[in-house]
Amino acid sequence: MALGLKNVQSKENGNRRSFLKWLLGFGIFSTIASVLIPVIGYLIPPERGSTAGGGRVLVGTTLDIPFGMGKVVQLGNKPVIVINTPQGITAFSAICTHLGCIVDWDAERQLILCPCHDGLFNPQTGAVIAGPPPAPLPPVPVSLEDEEIYLGEA
Amino acid sequence: MNDQVIDRPTSLAQRVIDWMDERYELRSLLDAMLHVYVPREAKTFYLGGITLFLFFMQASSGILLTLYYQPTPDTAYNSVLFITSDVSFGWLIRSVHAWGANLMIVACVLHLLRVFFQGAYKRPREITWVLGVFLLFITLGFGFTGYLLPWDQRAFWATTVGTESAGAVPVIGDFLLNFIRGGATVSDVTLTRFFGIHTLVLPVSLAAVLLVHIVLIHQHGLANPKKPAGQVKPDEEPGIPFFPHYILDEAIAWYIVLAVLVILASLFPAGLEAKANPLETPAHIKPEWYFLSLYQFLKLVPRTVGVLTPVAAAPLLILLPFLDRNPEVAPAKRPRMIAAGVLLLLAITILTVWGHFS
Amino acid sequence: MFARVLEKLMKQRVTWIAAFVVIAIIVPGGFAKAFSAAPPSPEQGATEVMPPSPGLTSPDLAPLSQGPLARSPDESPNNCFKCHANLPGPHGGIASKWDASVHGRAGIACADCHGGNPETDEMILAMSPEAGFIGVPPRRDIPALCGGCHSDVERMRQFNIPTDQLPKYQESVHGVKLAQGDIRVAICTDCHGSHDVLKASDPNAAVSPYNVPYLCAKCHSDEALMEPYGLPTDQLDIYEKSVHGEALLGRKDIRAPSCASCHGSHAAKPPTSDEVVNVCGKCHTATQKLYEESLHARIGDAAPKCWTCHGTHDIIKPSEDNFLHPEPLVDQPCGECHVDDTTFRMEAARFESPEDRRCDTCHHPTSWVMTQIKAMKNALVEAQEAYQAAEDAIQDAAARGMIVNDAEVLLTEAHTSIIRARAVVHTTKLTRVTELTDDAKEAAIKARDLADTKLADNLFRRRAMVVVIGIIAINIVGLIALKYQLNRHSEGS
Structure with missing residues (x-):
């Protein structure tokens, strides 16, 4: 009787112990997995998306933006207007300081034009010439190497 | 006992340990490290261990972040943006790092308070306390230098405001300001400087101090919060075995902290403001919450006083075990010290809350 | 040619009159000085009684050497000011107002408008009709009085201000009515003040752009005054609520138009139907x-x-x-x-x-044009809705801590196109509008897709979080169980 009871107990104990072992094994394994999955995912280099970047970015050549012309390009995820002026290549944030429209190049007047409310900006300095914009366009560092136009600081 | 062990069929793990032990005598080292006892009365709330765990989390997530981070003003912001929005799980690593920093400071401060209120810093544990306070300062240094690295508006201006106060130190103020910023203003030099401090100087310092801190704890064992160290007889009570009992509790505590970290990082991931613009000061610049009390204090008192008070208070905190000669550890037997501690804590809390809402 | 000769003659005549007047002033002045017991030297007078007045003491702003009005050619003391500044009642105020005014600073003094002789300190002599004293000039004569100096190109050249105000005024509704003998209409002093004339660029001036709406309203909101002309009196109230009033008076945007920007100031009259496009186009060029x-x-x-x-x-x-009535209208005969x-x-x-x-x-309602109008309106509404949906999705994603910079750029593009499309409505050409609204919709849909991807990513994060928390919970349970077993084990042994 006593022997039988002890037997049952030890069997129960054995069951419990193996369950516990299984639980701890699962725990260790799942913990390692839930750490390793993000880390490995992180280590695999992603394709450089739209928000990537930094440093100098090649945005085109003087063939794309000939003398007296301007073009809006993307720098990271910000539109930037690059202009080939008589005083050299200049670049400004293309977001109008009035209501946030994207400015454009007016080749006829040789000025930066915001098409929304006719704000005009100086292509050399970004200063407001006419219209409602309250502030000049912030400049973006730009450099020219041979024919290649780079945005961002060297 | 020994015979039985030898007779048993040994597992692979056992065989590896045996192999190592034969050559390096690791078992005795491990035994010495693990087979210690924790007094039954000791209530650590596992805070020291949690801080250690968070340090490991910070170190590993920090190392991962350096794989993509670029410490120059032109690229820092975009690289952080890249990590956060393009790299898979980049948001997680960054958010864990950001939240981990906050939790680590919380754990560190709570650990200090626990030791203070239990009188655990008293003889013979003076040096352990001193090193612990250094660890807290290093942790705060991590917070301060790490905050600048994303190079967004908040980072830039919080650092500007934070470093500005160094200029109020009499005589050497200007030099100090210049030294911290690496120039008159927060600039590219500041960024590389902070990056170097954050990823090399501080981790190495912290690891070194931490190692000694832990070795000293091991030498003394944990303090008994009921009796001064001199009155505890060595074999009065065996206490709880450090391994596996205490370690097990510690592991549970770590899992809970990990869960908190995961929840915070998932529901409130680290954001990014507009790129730093030195020409445009945003409204309501404030330093991180752990510097808020200091920041608010600086606003209330004359600048020189405001800057010199923490400079004077730091040595007091460091040298506390040498200043407080009362051997008693029970709070009831050292009312003045406890009252001073509570008052200071209250003042810091009020200043922090005030700073938050002002 | 003829006009020039006439002008020359006129000028000569003016010079003659001036010379005569100058003599008329100097001679009695000289007499007065000769007869007074202790004639104070001009310098002494200046230091003793006269308050510091840069206009009167600095030599570069010396009074005009020749002029049509009664005043002495040299730097003689302004005795009118000396007495009036110390008089009780409104006189003292007038004197100090004049002192701070453009005229006070430029040395245009009392006698230039009121006549009289400022040289003598004898009240009776100074304000005698013989000395040209006219007192308060009659309202009818004021435009001509001000115009006497302000129409003189040579005289105004140093101040760089126009000289056409008088002829403009004479053409304005105000000027025409004044010429007809209606002295209730606005004259120079009603807007510019009399003694306290300030530059229009001075924010304290009643004619500064920020104050113009209230200035005009002083009369034009006065029902009793406007009643005989049959004019409404609610323009200020209406203007204040308009985009222009909001901008000028609310946001203090100096570029926003005040009354004078559209009606003119000196030539004030309502723009006519053939003028209005140009009037609005002054600012709304595009x-x-x-x-x-x-x-x-x-x-x-x-x-x-x-x-x-x-x-x-x-x-x-x-x-x-603004396209259509909310309820369709019944076709009219x-x-x-x-x-x-x-x-x-x-x-x-x-x-x-x-x-x-x-x-x-x-x-x-049934015309071909109406189908175009409806299509135009729908294109704009659809673009606006697409924009709104994208904006909401982006805001939602941002609120969940997602980085939305790339989507915001697309949203800006959509915004630009919508603003341009709205402007292009003025061409009344449907295709020009739809071209832009299509661009806007395309950009907005792209932005929305990006935001939706981010929201989906966020959902994944939350789900992953739940799984990880589950795993952690299992681990904790396992460890607690292990601890329990350990305790039992150590108790047992």
């Missing part, structure tokens, strides 16, 4: 250009102009609701608009209520 491409611009006087749709004093921010088969007329009264400044007030 819109004017677009309007001039439209059919509306080519049908002359009967055509809808800016104010037909936007109103005048009550211009508010236009929206897509032909005679309502068309005189005969070929001509039609536009009565301003039909657009008085803002409710009626809509396309379907004129265009038949």
Whole structure:
């Protein structure tokens, strides 16, 4: 009787112990997995998306933006207007300081034009010439190497 | 006992340990490290261990972040943006790092308070306390230098405001300001400087101090919060075995902290403001919450006083075990010290809350 | 040629009169000085009694050496000021106001407008009709009095101000009525002040742009005053609520128009129907250009102009609701608009209520034009809705801590296109509008897709979080169980 009871107990104990072992094994394994999955995912280099970047970015050549012309390009995820002026290549944030429209190049007047409310900006300095914009366009560092136009600081 | 062990069929793990032990005598080292006892009365709330765990989390997530981070003003912001929005799980690593920093400071401060209120810093544990306070300062240094690295508006201006106060130190103020910023203003030099401090100087310092801190704890064992160290007889009570009992509790505590970290990082991931613009000061610049009390204090008192008070208070905190000669550890037997501690804590809390809402 | 000669002659005559007047002043002045017991030297007088007045003491702003009005040519003491500054009542105020005014600073003194002799300190002599004293000039004469100096190109050259105010004023409604003998109309001093004339660029001046609406309203909101002319008196109240009033008075945007920007100041009168496009186009250049491409611009006087749709004093921010009445209108009989088969007329009264400044007030509900209008409106509404949906999704994603910079750029593009599309409505050309609204919709949909991807990513994060928390919970349970077993084990042994 006593022997039988002890037997049952030890069997129960054995069951419990193996369950516990299984639980701890699962725990260790799942913990390692839930750490390793993000880390490995992180280590695999992603394709450089739209928000990537930094440093100098090649945005085109003087063939794309000939003398007296301007073009809006993307720098990271910000539109930037690059202009080939008589005083050299200049670049400004293309977001109008009035209501946030994207400015454009007016080749006829040789000025930066915001098409929304006719704000005009100086292509050399970004200063407001006419219209409602309250502030000049912030400049973006730009450099020219041979024919290649780079945005961002060297 | 020994015979039985030898007779048993040994597992692979056992065989590896045996192999190592034969050559390096690791078992005795491990035994010495693990087979210690924790007094039954000791209530650590596992805070020291949690801080250690968070340090490991910070170190590993920090190392991962350096794989993509670029410490120059032109690229820092975009690289952080890249990590956060393009790299898979980049948001997680960054958010864990950001939240981990906050939790680590919380754990560190709570650990200090626990030791203070239990009188655990008293003889013979003076040096352990001193090193612990250094660890807290290093942790705060991590917070301060790490905050600048994303190079967004908040980072830039919080650092500007934070470093500005160094200029109020009499005589050497200007030099100090210049030294911290690496120039008159927060600039590219500041960024590389902070990056170097954050990823090399501080981790190495912290690891070194931490190692000694832990070795000293091991030498003394944990303090008994009921009796001064001199009155505890060595074999009065065996206490709880450090391994596996205490370690097990510690592991549970770590899992809970990990869960908190995961929840915070998932529901409130680290954001990014507009790129730093030195020409445009945003409204309501404030330093991180752990510097808020200091920041608010600086606003209330004359600048020189405001800057010199923490400079004077730091040595007091460091040298506390040498200043407080009362051997008693029970709070009831050292009312003045406890009252001073509570008052200071209250003042810091009020200043922090005030700073938050002002 | 003839005009020039006449002008020369006039000038000569003026010089003669001036010389005569100068003599007339100096001679009695000299007598007065000779007869007074202790004549104070001009310097002493200046230091003792006269308050510091840069206009009177600094040599570079010395009084004009020759002029048509009664004043001495040299730097003689202004005795009018000396007495009046110390008089009780309004006189002292007048003196100090004058002292701070442009005229005080430029050395244009009391006698220049009021006549009299400022040289003598004998009250009776100074203010005698013989000395040219006229007291308060009559309202009718004031424009000419001010114009006496302000029309003189040579005299005004140093101040760099125009000299055409008098002729402009004479053409204005105010000037015409004054010439007819109506002295209730505004004259120079009503707007510029008399003793306290300040530059228009001085924010304290009543004629500074920020103050102009209130200045005009001083009379034009006065029902009793306006009643004989049959003019409304609610323009200020209406203007204050308009986009222009909001900008000028609320946001202090100096570029926003005040009354004078559209009505003119000296030549104040309402713009006429053939002027209004140019008046609004002074600032809204881009819109004017677009309007001039439209059919509306080519049908002359009967055509809808800016104010037909936007109103005048009550211009508010236009929206897509400006196209059609909320309830479709019943088609009106032909005679309502068309005189005969070929001509039609536009009565301003039909657009008085803002409710009626809509396309379907004129265009038949069943006409081909109406289908174009409806298509235009729908294109704009759809673009706006797409933009709104994208914006909401982006905001939602941002609120969940996602980085949305790339989506915001697309949203900006959509925004630009919508603003341009709204402007292009002025050309009345459907394809030009849809071109831009299509761009806007495309950008907005792209932005929305990006935001939706981010939201999906966020959902994944939350789900992953739940799984990880589950795993952690299992681990904790396992460890607790292990601890339990350990405790039992150590108790047992």
